[in-house]
Amino acid sequence: MTELDSRLMNMNLSELQKEHAELLAFNEKLDRERNTYRDQASKYRRKVGMIADLFVLPGDDHELTLKAIKTIIYRVGEQ
Secondary structure (H helix, E strand, O other): HHHHHHHHHOOOOOHHHHHHHHHHHHHHHHHHHHHHHHHHHHHHHHHHHHHHOOOOOOOOHHHHHHHHHHHHHOOOOOO
16 A cells, blocks of 8 residues: 555545545646647647648749738637
8 A cells, every 4th residue: 555545544534525625626727727728729720720721832922921921820719
């Protein structure tokens, strides 16, 4: 038996409930962080995909291409 196991075995009900509540709060915090990172990754994936689509056909108007890239970076996924 590990030290943690023996500590848990010697806890009373209120201590176990407190430990359980702390674990739930910790898991909720991790879930919120994961969801934030997932949403950011989705936004950046969309931006990168849209920028990559600009280069399917070589364009002669480099200024227009740069303007489109800037628009994608600043506006897509920012709602």
